[in-house]
Amino acid sequence: MFEIIILPRAKGDIRNAALWYNKQQPGLGERFTREIRKSVKFIANNPTGATIRYNKTRTAIIDVFPYLIHYTFLKENKQIIISAVFHTSRNPQNWKKER
Numbered sequence: 113m114f115e116i117i118i119l120p121r122a123k124g125d126i127r128n129a130a131l132w133y134n135k136q137q138p139g140l141g142e143r144f145t146r147e148i149r150k151s152v153k154f155i156a157n158n159p160t161g162a163t164i165r166y167n168k169t170r171t172a173i174i175d176v177f178p179y180l181i182h183y184t185f186l187k188e189n190k191q192i193i194i195s196a197v198f199h200t201s202r203n204p205q206n207w208k209k210e211r
Contacts, residue, residue, distance in 0.1 A: 114185075116156055118194045122182075125197040129179065147174050148197065151181055159185040159192050169195070 118126075126148055134141030151174050155162065162172040162183075171180040174197075182196040 114156055114159055115189075115191045116152060116194065117191055118152075119196075122194045122196050129177075129197065129199070133177075144177055147176055148179075148181070150175070152194070155181065155183060155192055155194075159187075 126145065130141035130144050132141070133144045151172050155172050160170075162170040162181075165171045165182075168184050169182050170185060171182055173180060178200040180198050180200055181194055182198060183192055183194045185192055
């Protein structure tokens with residue numbers, strides 16, 4: 113198993129999305145965070161299972177919600193670093209600028 117590191121910015125992405133979803137429908141934010149946990153567990157068990165999109169950054173699709181988890185797999189360190197949880201409608205160039 114690999115160590116999962118979720119960077120503060122990614123935690124903020126998750127928190128902001130969950131708050132937004134809860135405003136749309138009570139409980140939907142909790143469902144969103146459950147889906148995130150499920151996807152993180154998948155990534156932990158299958159770190160090379162997602163496509164490389166930017167340099168060494170991979171993106172895993174979230175079931176049900178239009179979000180991608182952006183992460184880097186450091187095999188030699190046995191770490192998976194999650195750097196962003198980004199809505200699919202956002203321009204990837206903005207993601208690169210924000211990070």
